[in-house]
Amino acid sequence: MKTVKHDLVIIGGGPAGYVAAIRAAQLGMDAACIDENPRFGGTCLRVGCIPSKALLESSHLYEEAQHRFVDHGINVGGVELDLSKMMARKDKIVDTLTGGINMLLKERKVTTYLGRGKMRDVETVVVEGDEPVQIQAKKVLICVGSRPMSLPSVEEDGDRIGNSTTALSFPDVPKRLVVIGGGYIGLELGSVWNRLGSEVIVLEAMDRIMAGCDSEMAKLAHRTLKKQGFKIHTKTFVESAKRDGDECVVAIKDSDPIRCDRVLLSTGRTPATDDLGLESVGLETDQRGFISVNENFETSVEGVYATGDCIGGAMLAHKAMEEAVVCIERMAGMKSHLNYDVIPAIVYTHPEIAMVGKTEDELKEAGVDYKKGVSPFGANGRARTLGEADGRVKILADAKTDRVLGVHIIGARAGDLIAEAAAAMEFGASSEDIARTCHAHPTLSEAVHEAALDVDKRPIHSI
Amino acid sequence: ADGDGFVMPAAQRLMDEKGLTKSDVRGSGPGGRILKEDVLAAIEKGTSAP
Numbered sequence: 001m002k003t004v005k006h007d008l009v010i011i012g013g014g015p016a017g018y019v020a021a022i023r024a025a026q027l028g029m030d031a032a033c034i035d036e037n038p039r040f041g042g043t044c045l046r047v048g049c050i051p052s053k054a055l056l057e058s059s060h061l062y063e064e065a066q067h068r069f070v071d072h073g074i075n076v077g078g079v080e081l082d083l084s085k086m087m088a089r090k091d092k093i094v095d096t097l098t099g100g101i102n103m104l105l106k107e108r109k110v111t112t113y114l115g116r117g118k119m120r121d122v123e124t125v126v127v128e129g130d131e132p133v134q135i136q137a138k139k140v141l142i143c144v145g146s147r148p149m150s151l152p153s154v155e156e157d158g159d160r161i162g163n164s165t166t167a168l169s170f171p172d173v174p175k176r177l178v179v180i181g182g183g184y185i186g187l188e189l190g191s192v193w194n195r196l197g198s199e200v201i202v203l204e205a206m207d208r209i210m211a212g213c214d215s216e217m218a219k220l221a222h223r224t225l226k227k228q229g230f231k232i233h234t235k236t237f238v239e240s241a242k243r244d245g246d247e248c249v250v251a252i253k254d255s256d257p258i259r260c261d262r263v264l265l266s267t268g269r270t271p272a273t274d275d276l277g278l279e280s281v282g283l284e285t286d287q288r289g290f291i292s293v294n295e296n297f298e299t300s301v302e303g304v305y306a307t308g309d310c311i312g313g314a315m316l317a318h319k320a321m322e323e324a325v326v327c328i329e330r331m332a333g334m335k336s337h338l339n340y341d342v343i344p345a346i347v348y349t350h351p352e353i354a355m356v357g358k359t360e361d362e363l364k365e366a367g368v369d370y371k372k373g374v375s376p377f378g379a380n381g382r383a384r385t386l387g388e389a390d391g392r393v394k395i396l397a398d399a400k401t402d403r404v405l406g407v408h409i410i411g412a413r414a415g416d417l418i419a420e421a422a423a424a425m426e427f428g429a430s431s432e433d434i435a436r437t438c439h440a441h442p443t444l445s446e447a448v449h450e451a452a453l454d455v456d457k458r459p460i461h462s463i
Numbered sequence: 464a465d466g467d468g469f470v471m472p473a474a475q476r477l478m479d480e481k482g483l484t485k486s487d488v489r490g491s492g493p494g495g496r497i498l499k500e501d502v503l504a505a506i507e508k509g510t511s512a513p
Contacts, residue, residue, distance in 0.1 A: 400500075400503070402503075403500055428471070428491075428493055429473075436472040437472065
């Protein structure tokens, strides 16, 4: 087997891996990046964020054309769905962006290896693939990411019963789709198929959907999704799901089984740290498979680092990217930091749900004395012109210091609006600082401004 | 830490109202920025002093 040497070898080419590789190259390291897929970009670009957002946008436009265009005085007659074209558009976006990553890596002189990377010893990673190679490097960074969690009782066949990857490429619109798990993946993909005509039934074991999200926002989202035709059953425990010919049967505790033509299992994601040769370097994962790291993202084994989904915490692409940058910069001697208190999260349903900082539930739990400012989208001129009057912004600020502790938005483009809140919090802003920042009119961002004014009960455009 | 003396907008408003200057307030924000809460702390300290 051929042996090559690099300063740094990165296992995994997702948002953590490719970003780490590029940053390392910028800082003068000879970096190598290994991925099993010829297209770099990882889960996010290939079977996650990007394809799901492409389908969410397409299905949203389909829904708008059917039901909302007429509000604008646009009569389109019949609206037809060309699912294969919709899928082809999604695939092309994925192709373009993953191809872009390969190009970026090449331009930065990052050496890429195709195959499964496995650790042989502390300084050696073997790439198993068509062209096996042994890579020696003083530093190894593990960015192997995560994969959809499976359940023994749910018999996935990757066709009728599958995970998020399956649900991004159904060959036809299911008549009835059962979604197991009321988290953001289930609700986003459920939205896609609901808009395209499926009857979507969400089964959630807990007493609410969107665990971890501010409960007031989750309640509003629940109500809105129900209005859109979702059937949501909380406190519903799925006992099994199995295929029965062209149908599937989902058995539920203390209730009748549900027959449907497709099932999406979306109860969470699990770190993909198995079969990596970690034992050969004496690296143990925790019970769930996560790798523990210190503040430099170094594992218990010197010279071996890990970032992204495989170390746990919020499984978000931008969290993985930031960790990768900080990890590499610290390797290079820089004193970089990552503020875990200010990592936004977004659910791309319609309306979108976006959050940063503490939830109201967390503040109550911690006994923090806080003030709350709320602004409805209905009072926002821009929202009215867009036909997007549903939604609200909620700002939570410390009762004494006025420092912004959390911002929660449900409404159109919430995911874009949350960036302002994150920047403000990163600068230690008070709600008054946001209130005293001039916001362009008419824009949706004025709803953030009004919510900030409402923290001190002086909103201009609501009572 | 003394930063570049940057004062956040709400902090400036409060400082101006209370007749405080940058030298009266210790900035605790990123880069030593003076936050509203720093001005509030300075006011509290000032009023409680004899």
